Amino acid sequence: MAVIAAPATAAPSSGPVIAEVYGGGGNSGATLTNDFVELATVGTAPASLDGLSVQYLPGSPSPSSRWQSTTLKGSVEPGGSYLVAQAKGSGGTVALPEADAVGSISMAAGSGTVALVAGTTPLTCLTAADCAADSRIVDLVGYGSAVVRETRPAPSASNTTSVARAALTDTDDNSADFAAGDPTPVNAAGEEPGGGAPEPTDARIHDVQGTTRLSPLTGETVRVPGIVTATRAFGSARGFWLQDPEPDDDPRTSEGIFVFTGSSTPSVAPGDAVTATGRVAEYYPASGAQSLTQLTGATWTVESRGNAVPEPRAVTEDTLPGELAPQPGGNIEGLPLEPEKYSLDFWEAHEGELVSVTDVRAVSRSTDYNELYVTTKPDQNPSARGGAVYLGYDRPNTGIVKIESLIPFSQRPFPQANTGDTLAGVTSGPVEYDSFGGYTLMANVLGEVKDNGLEREVTRKQRAGELAVATYNVENLSAVDDQAKFDALARGVVENLAAPDIVTLEEIQDNNGAEGVEDGVVAADRTLDRFVDAIVAAGGPRYEWRQIDPQDRTDGGEPGGNIRVGFLFNPKRVSFVDRPGGDATTPVEVVRKAGKARLSISPGRVDPGNDAWEDSRKPLAGEFRFHGRTVFVVANHFASKGGDQPTHGVNQPPVRGSEVQRLRQAEVLRGFVDELLAADRGANVVVAGDLNDFQFSPTIGKLRGPLEVLVDTLPERERYGYVFDGNSQVLDHMLISRAPYGVDYDVVHINAEFAEQASDHDPQVVRFRPGGWWSWWWL
Known part of the structure; x- marks a missing residue:
């Protein structure tokens, strides 16, 4: 009989719980300098933390992995918070408010497990089943791809996002209880980083995007106007795209930007003229990936509805340059964009803007993650069966772009295609960056698959002497x-x-x-x-x-x-x-x-x-x-x-x-x-x-x-x-x-x-x- 590992579950908590986890402190693109864990209580009376500890385990523990522990003291009040500061990174510009407990654990940004433990002795469990059997665990959250988690893991976090409880409920399902969003550390005194909210600066989207991969206004609160071009109303990274209908004349500056609303569905629609206010942040989906410039913690005002949406920029066979990117032997974020020379620079210069492709050939299958890769350069290293062959580190297929869909699958299932099929008609939507596959056309207009009849090959039978x-x-x-x-x-x-x-x-x-x-x-x-x-x-x-x-x-x-x-x-x-x-x-x-x-x-x-x-x-x-x-x-x-x-x-x-x-x-x-x-x-x-x-x-x-x-x-x-x-x-x-x-x-x-x-x-x-x-x- 197969032995199935049970998730780490216990009776839902009625006292102290983990309210927020952030492991990106001081990392590239982060604003906050430290990792942190924030605690709260779901009870109606103060919850003592004396003798308890916050402990951390890597998301994919090896047999030699060990839990790290930070001792707690004091209590957490109903409706209040308790802030545990962890390791400080080399980056970031904003310190945490004065912490209620201080540790030195360096937590991973994207995936890991944090436990609230009765006692200070490090846990020894390395699987969800073993941790579920350990009665010392008061509460536990595994985020990202964590092996140790409650019923299902919380979403992945990043250098610029944490996972936090949307409400102080504990269902013992990390996926249901936690959502990804801006890190919001608050200590027992109710203090937040930097005090009150700053006065926003009026700007245009191209000012926010700038002429390099990083916004010159990162960390600042801005107020920008634009037309809503698309919305993402599902998943844990919901929001909408704004595009300025009055572009500047600099081909390096994008006129589009994503307004991140976390797990909340935005109440806007394409054609709405909106003034959005939020903090400029660079979201890194993974280590080594490029960032996505976005507005976080946003509020907005709908000025009018039913406006014309900017026309998508058509990406054709001659649009994308043949070179991939400059090759300085290191980080390219600070280099001025050259969209006429490098294909990655082209996409960055149009990040968040509407683009379109027409009658493009699929160079992949439709993946299990509802993605499809197409080529805008049909003559670039074509395979014998319709794909795009990778023939050398110095011979990139710069015409490839990934397609995902913003259309709910209940309205239209993602198209099923084989390599060599055609995505016929117009496919359009805003440009996003994803650590899996790179720059992505997030389609709110999606073409139809034309089956080009790809067949599975059959080799010949070996002869008697072969x-x-x-x-x-x-x-x-x-x-x-x-x-x-x-x-x-x-x-x-x-x-x-x-x-x-x-x-x-x-x-x-x-x-x-x-x-x-x-x-x-x-x-x-x-x-x-x-x-x-x-x-x-x-x-x-x-x-x-x-x-x-x-x-x-x-x-x-x-x-x-x-x-x-x-x-x-x-x-x-x-x-x-x-x-x-x-x-x-x-x-x-x-x-x-x-x-x-x-x-x-x-x-x-x-x-x-x-x-x-x-x-x-x-x-x-x-x-x-x-x-x-x-x-x-x-x-x-x-x-x-x-x-x-x-x-x-x-x-x-x-x-x-x-x-x-x-x-x-x-x-x-x-x-x-x-x-x-x-x-x-x-x-x-x-x-x-x-x-x-x-x-x-x-x-x-x-x-x-x-x-x-x-x-x-x-x-x-x-x-x-x-x-x-x-x-x-x-x-x-x-x-x-x-x-x-x-x-x-x-x-x-x-x-x-x-x-x-x-x-x-x-x-x-x-x-x-x-x-x-x-x-x-x-x-």
């Missing part, structure tokens, strides 16, 4: 998944991949997947058996499988999923050479015998104790026999690109921090391949899997030489098997040594481009004759 080796990332497959996922993946193996002889699998999870975070389950036999059965039901062979269970929670991926790589093979076509001794920690060695290479254990993990594989999957080497020839196959899943700065972010060029680990992993793998070829220069070696990096990256460059990178053999327009931010790109790879003859390689496009998909990766297959042509002349 060995077919495939690789397939099956996207967190576990035995608790619906049968439909197994069936779809199985059809891909049987029908589209033509039942290859060997398949390296990535993202195989343990038998209960991510549902069992701390249950100690690591075996994946049920997962693999279900997959094999599904392949048989789809008309394929009964594959056998080989894999090695990892140590619990050491290989990354979804918490509790114990992700790993493995092999499927068709025993009627190929045999596996089993040699005992392989386990999670024992390294496979290359043995030379009679002038040939062999493995000491098979299957065996490649140098699993090397710190290059920390919190990452370990490569799995297997020895196969086909027509009397030995073939070595190494299955891989390198460290993810998570944590890299976005290509559309504030740092140019972006820092690819995750690349450091993948480079070390490539070095270890290269060393193993070199050992195989030193033992037998004619060895048949296939390195396959999700290497999580591009063919032009230094990571893949480490493997070139003894191995041929097979994606390099394809025409440029076919070099992809994954789609991210509208870019058709390469993450999965197949590399092969020089010995095989008649090499035939194919990326089989069945998933990445389609709205309905079994996995987010396309599989690949290579067919060849092991050992060289002299071994096959008689076939």
Whole structure:
């Protein structure tokens, strides 16, 4: 039976509660200098805090994570507040009011867990279920993607937003109780930062936006006129866009701005002439992202209704520059915008303004998050099937723009499109910046999808003398998944991949997947058996499988999923050479015998104790026999690109921090391949899997030489098997040594481009004759 982690819940509080949490103090773009936690009481009498503590845990705790504690004293009055100051950052300009308790905890801006605890001893629970069982927890809030939270987490916060209770109610559902908004610290004396409200300054929107990415009026309270162009009436970041109908003549200054109203639905409509008053703030949706200039804490007056809305600026094939951004080797926020030279500068110079696109080609599927990427440059690096191929760090697809919808889905569901379809007609709306995908057209006028008939590819069947080796990332497959996922993946193996002889699998999870975070389950036999059965039901062979269970929670991926790589093979076509001794920690060695290479254990993990594989999957080497020839196959899943700065972010060029680990992993793998070829220069070696990096990256460059990178053999327009931010790109790879003859390689496009998909990766297959042509002349 699957063990399901319960959320951290208890009886709703009747005394002191956490009222507000802010972790962005002193960060880039923040006004306040410190993080803080504000407490209140839902009771009718003063609530003593003596002997209690406020404690903090990172949003995604590792086994070594520890709670940090700040001791409290005194009490919180009904209708009052109690302010706990935490770590001070290097930025910000406004200090908190005098705090009632002071700690030194540096809390994350976007995601984390804060608990109000009876006692001062740090908690030890690291999961929602364990924390729910700890009776010392008086109240708890997990925000953003926090693992430890009540029924559902509160929204993400940021450098400029906190999460706070809309009312002093406690339902034990953080999502229902908390909303994101401006940080509003108040101490027990009722004091706020900076005293009373400042007198607003009259300005125009272009004055607020300025000629760089940051407003020259950040932190000031302004009063601006404009016409409402669009509203966002759902979610936790509601508000409306204003645009000045009387623009200046500077192409660098935007005439539009977003007025943020938090979780409140704005009572305005397009065409309303409004005077809005609010504080100018730069909202950063994530670390390394660009900011969105907006008005917060706003009030407004509707001067008239039914006015003409400014015409959207049409973005066509010739609108966007071919260069992405200046490349100073650091932060570009302070540089003057050059919208005629750089595409990111163009979008920033029109942030908040209405823009439109017409009859544009989709270069992605409609994502699970109701997004669609289109290109305004149809001839820029087109793929063979309608996408936009990413071919180099210096070859960005500057024509791509993301489309989201401001139309409630109850009125119009988001359109479902495949790559290569057309978003026909006019799509228009204001420009926003999102950490996922960059500049976004928030459509309040949305075109219709024209189906251009994209079909899933089918590769040819291997011939009698050919060995077919495939690789397939099956996207967190576990035995608790619906049968439909197994069936779809199985059809891909049987029908589209033509039942290859060997398949390296990535993202195989343990038998209960991510549902069992701390249950100690690591075996994946049920997962693999279900997959094999599904392949048989789809008309394929009964594959056998080989894999090695990892140590619990050491290989990354979804918490509790114990992700790993493995092999499927068709025993009627190929045999596996089993040699005992392989386990999670024992390294496979290359043995030379009679002038040939062999493995000491098979299957065996490649140098699993090397710190290059920390919190990452370990490569799995297997020895196969086909027509009397030995073939070595190494299955891989390198460290993810998570944590890299976005290509559309504030740092140019972006820092690819995750690349450091993948480079070390490539070095270890290269060393193993070199050992195989030193033992037998004619060895048949296939390195396959999700290497999580591009063919032009230094990571893949480490493997070139003894191995041929097979994606390099394809025409440029076919070099992809994954789609991210509208870019058709390469993450999965197949590399092969020089010995095989008649090499035939194919990326089989069945998933990445389609709205309905079994996995987010396309599989690949290579067919060849092991050992060289002299071994096959008689076939």
